[in-house]
Amino acid sequence: MTAGLEEGKSMSNTKLPPANSKLPDESKALNGKLIQIDHLVRIYKLGEVEVHALRGVSIEVTKGEFVAIMGASGSGKSTFMNILGCLDKPTKGTYILDNIDVGSLMRDELAFIRNKKIGFVFQGFNLLSRTTALENVELPLFYSSVTNKERKERSIEALRKVGLEDRIYHYPNQLSGGQQQRVAIARALVNDPSIVLADEPTGNLDSRTSVEVMEVFQKLNELGITIILVTHEPDIASFAKRHVVFRDGKIKSDKINANPRIAAEVLKTVPSIEEEDEA
Numbered sequence: 001m002t003a004g005l006e007e008g009k010s011m012s013n014t015k016l017p018p019a020n021s022k023l024p025d026e027s028k029a030l031n032g033k034l035i036q037i038d039h040l041v042r043i044y045k046l047g048e049v050e051v052h053a054l055r056g057v058s059i060e061v062t063k064g065e066f067v068a069i070m071g072a073s074g075s076g077k078s079t080f081m082n083i084l085g086c087l088d089k090p091t092k093g094t095y096i097l098d099n100i101d102v103g104s105l106m107r108d109e110l111a112f113i114r115n116k117k118i119g120f121v122f123q124g125f126n127l128l129s130r131t132t133a134l135e136n137v138e139l140p141l142f143y144s145s146v147t148n149k150e151r152k153e154r155s156i157e158a159l160r161k162v163g164l165e166d167r168i169y170h171y172p173n174q175l176s177g178g179q180q181q182r183v184a185i186a187r188a189l190v191n192d193p194s195i196v197l198a199d200e201p202t203g204n205l206d207s208r209t210s211v212e213v214m215e216v217f218q219k220l221n222e223l224g225i226t227i228i229l230v231t232h233e234p235d236i237a238s239f240a241k242r243h244v245v246f247r248d249g250k251i252k253s254d255k256i257n258a259n260p261r262i263a264a265e266v267l268k269t270v271p272s273i274e275e276e277d278e279a
């Protein structure tokens with residue numbers, strides 16, 4: 001999948017960034033570093049009390065990586081992901097996303113970057129229950145000025161990528177948990193994001209379904225999509241190419257996983273519940 005901006009197409013289809021924007025021409029992003037984070041600090045102030053959620057995190061991520069973020073509860077993973085996703089700003093330190101200094105952006109510029117560059121997948125799927133799979137996937141495109149036809153076509157294509165082209169008119173309650181999460185992944189993809197962020201995406205799923213979802217992430221990663229995924233399960237992290245472990249608001253270790261498990265292979269060894277039921 002090529003990003004819309006590189007095709008020189010989506011920019012005209014998308015609401016323009018605000019005037020005086022600091023957003024650079026994307027063609028100037030040369031060094032391949034998608035994310036450059038330096039001494040990131042996030043302090044939550046609760047009245048008199050300060051919570052030091054991130055205490056100086058530095059990390060770089062290159063296009064096409066598949067990173068698992070791990071660490072105990074309270075170690076700062078979600079705080080880190082919220083900043084990565086431009087949902088929150090650091091207290092101190094720098095965050096450069098695709099050569100854009102996110103810390104210097106205004107609110108509306110931040111929202112523009114978020115919509116344009118980032119796809120989110122959450123533990124609880126966060127689908128609208130009274131809308132079909134297709135309509136759920138179409139949602140992010142309502143913030144862009146694409147035509148109805150293009151919106152539908154792109155959404156069906158995203159659903160095809162996650163293997164749900166035969167379920168587009170199903171409502172969430174007519175889909176299994178794994179299928180619902182795949183709809184959420186399709187929704188995250190529909191804007192051709194530079195990066196997909198997933199916070200405990202398999203947290204609500206049984207083990208086989210979790211591997212199915214990891215198979216989807218691995219397939220997307222093979223297409224060149226950068227994925228950053230939070231998990232506390234080593235089994236799930238074993239599918240990623242890099243392991244970053246947080247402790248007490250800092251990175252405790254950061255290692256390449258030289259032999260990621262292949263989800264498609266693992267699935268061959270675990271019978272599906274449907275197959276068992278059909279047999």
Ligand SMILES: Nc1ncnc2c1ncn2[C@@H]1O[C@H](COP(=O)(O)OP(=O)(O)O)[C@@H](O)[C@H]1O
Binds near residue numbers: 044046053073080
């Ligand atoms: N909105 C918030 N206000 C105050 N403290 C917070 C907030 N969000 C998280 N924290 C605190 O920051 C620390 C890191 O939390 P979090 O990033 O959610 O960790 P994790 O996702 O690894 O479990 C914890 O001590 C948590 O209680």
Ligand SMILES: [Mg+2]
Binds near residue numbers: 078079
């Ligand atoms: Mg968390």
